[in-house]
Amino acid sequence: MAPFEKLAVVGAGTMGSQIALQTAYSGLYEIVLIDSSPEQLVKAREQNEKLVWRGVEKGRLTADRAQTALDRIQPATDLEALSGAGMVIEAVFEDLGAKQGVWRQLNLHAPPEAVLASNSSTIAISRLAEQTDRPEQCCNMHFFHPVTVMELCEVVRGPRTADQTVDTAVEFVRSIGRVPVVMNKEIHGFIVNRILFAAAEEALHLLEEGYASAEDIDVAVKKGLNWPMGPFELLDFSGLDIFYGAREDRRKLEGGPGAPTVLKEMVERGELGRKTGRGFHDYARG
Ligand SMILES: NC(=O)c1ccc[n+]([C@@H]2O[C@H](COP(=O)([O-])OP(=O)(O)OC[C@H]3O[C@@H](n4cnc5c(N)ncnc54)[C@H](O)[C@@H]3O)[C@@H](O)[C@H]2O)c1
Known part of the structure; x- marks a missing residue:
């Protein structure tokens, strides 16, 4: 059911923190949430706490499940924390140059077999995959805001993305209770x-x-x-x-x-x- 054991999310802003939380709800993965800003990691934890306790108040989940989900997300500021990850989802702000810099670092620090995905809303994966020496392991995984409510994730194949990468991404999205759609060719803006x-x-x-x-x-x-x-x-x-x-x-x-x-x-x-x-x-x- 889970195609790998550990997920790393890079960028703990609006999207990254919620992708981590939605993954934590599944109970299937070890999760590390990485941000260069320690303050942002604290903020992400506070925002996720608000979300889960509101869910408890509304009877959508038990206090036990809420606490377990929060505890599953390990914060980190260093890319060393990518060690052991089967998938890395990059969710830093929407700036091509900044993202390309991050992707060069991901290539250096992520395990060689890891799938590398970007949550970008518009940037086609080839522009990031070209920063790595493993473009066949790269794809877009575009979740929607708020991730804990919006079910869709657009999985987009670049010109060199391998079938195995798309299969892993689709399987992961399903395993955390979201609905994947696959784009066979990349295009700016994707479907939605x-x-x-x-x-x-x-x-x-x-x-x-x-x-x-x-x-x-x-x-x-x-x-x-x-x-x-x-x-x-x-x-x-x-x-x-x-x-x-x-x-x-x-x-x-x-x-x-x-x-x-x-x-x-x-x-x-x-x-x-x-x-x-x-x-x-x-x-x-x-
Ligand atoms: N906000 C939305 O509604 C939405 C919806 C879908 C997709 N997206 C996409 O998701 C991505 C993230 O958007 P967001 O709104 O969450 O951004 P955000 O600005 O809230 O968060 C970005 C985070 O990245 C961190 N960061 C920047 N450089 C970093 C680095 N080198 N290493 C580690 N962390 C770094 C920042 O500290 C910040 O916490 C963007 O590509 C955006 O297009 C956003």
Whole structure:
């Protein structure tokens, strides 16, 4: 059931800490959570404690299981802790240069047989695998936020990824209670973000050309397509700056028109969505 015994997660931010926690819930793995910042490791532990005890309060898990899950995650600041890992999931912030530097280090410190995966939302695995001498053991494993709620993980094969690597990734994702989908070829943004981008672009076009308001476009999509959130609510939720940055990256790779003016101006004004209290909708008023 478990394809290896020890998982290492590198980067203990929003995603890394939750990938570690979801893995810990399975009870199947030894887990090491590595971050260059000791303060971040403390924060990750506190955030995970909040999550598990809320789960206990709501009756979703027992106090015993909560404590066992938390105790399974060993914090570390040094890549020596990769020793014995069958898989390494990299979850450092979304910056190609920074990630490539980390991947060169992973190649030096991870056991030779370990699968190396990146949780990047957009960066195709070949750009990281090329930093290693084992590209056949590398793939994307794109979990979604919050990992303990969102079931999907996109497993993406690079041009040199071996079948065995994809099989191990799929088996691991299933073993921690998440749902894998496999992309046979890599592409910027993978499946979900490409479809989300397409919807967001059309929504922005309709808004910018004055066909309908953001409110009515969201209502139309929710009531007509049965989406739980409209495209503008989703943009506000993930952050307009994040969407804008990913859109620019994709444009550099694939070409296409510049960002819609409405989006650019909102990013320049710092209206980034929920996190700033204002985006396409106003959150300051609740
Ligand atoms: N946040 C999301 O909603 C989300 C969703 C899906 C995927 N992702 C992807 O997951 C990845 C991580 O995103 P995040 O939001 O968790 O980032 P984050 O900024 O919350 O955390 C990144 C962590 O990496 C650590 N770090 C940086 N350099 C390091 C190094 N050399 N060694 C060890 N640790 C290092 C930082 O200290 C920080 O704790 C990104 O690639 C992002 O695209 C994010």
